[in-house]
Amino acid sequence: MYRNRRLMFGINCAPEIYNKVTSQVLSGLQGVNSIFDDIIVHGKDTAEHNVRLELLLTRLQEKEQEVQEENENSMCTEEYIRFVVDESTPVAMKASIIEQESRKDSELTDIQQLLKTRRWYETDNAQNFNSRELNEYLETINIEHRNTTPLWPQANGEIEIQNISIIKRIRIAHVEKKNLEEELQTYLMMYRSTPHTTTGVSPAEMLFRRKIRTKSPEISDYDQQDQEIRDRDSEEKEKEKIYAEERRNVRDCDIHDGDLVLVKQKEQNKLSTQIIKIICQY
Known part of the structure; x- marks a missing residue:
């Protein structure tokens, strides 16, 4: 034995x-x-x-x-x-x-003031973001609460990529034994002053309509027009849409009311199947 x-x-x-x-x-x-x-x-x-x-x-x-x-x-x-x-x-x-x-907590006060500047608030479908208390508070300050598409991680792609960059910066600061808050502020300054690949201008320029002061020497003034930036943004998003549809073999929907279709269902127990048959109803 x-x-x-x-x-x-x-x-x-x-x-x-x-x-x-x-x-x-x-x-x-x-x-x-x-x-x-x-x-x-x-x-x-x-x-x-x-x-x-x-x-x-x-x-x-x-x-x-x-x-x-x-x-x-x-x-x-x-x-x-x-x-x-x-x-x-x-x-x-x-x-x-x-x-x-x-009411005495300065951090909660800052969060409340930040929320009041928004017209809408978008979150995923997690329970902590869809509680009754949060929805009631957003209604009192007249903010629309929007949810991303369920079971579609691509809807949070921009946030996830941003989180990866922030976590990478935190790890570098920890390994090099630097001040975490100062390194995060340095990262945010670089992000805000770097031209975006889609819009062609930095986030700070779009917000303040001027270039913020950095270590890079330049004398040019802000001469970008909002409509020009919006057109460039729409053009880049259209390219991404065409690319994604080609990869996923997207085609026009030919399903009609009453057709029998296969739908992916969430796993409930070990005996539940991944696909079920239902009658399509519009």
């Missing part, structure tokens, strides 16, 4: 077994919690946090456990955690108290 000395993550119960063993190793340590392969250490202040961290490292060394250096998060958490948890015990608060404290 043989016994495995390594835990195989191919089996379904492997994560639960790993989490159970990790909890046993860390049992008795205050301010230390494990979530699968992550270990969280918290304290009331930096001194208490460091003491608990030393005890954790000693316990791991006694149990012959190793921690990968690339997974150690050395970034300061005080910049992101704005509320102190008292002994990790949730405290029930009335809605009136939450609203009163929210």
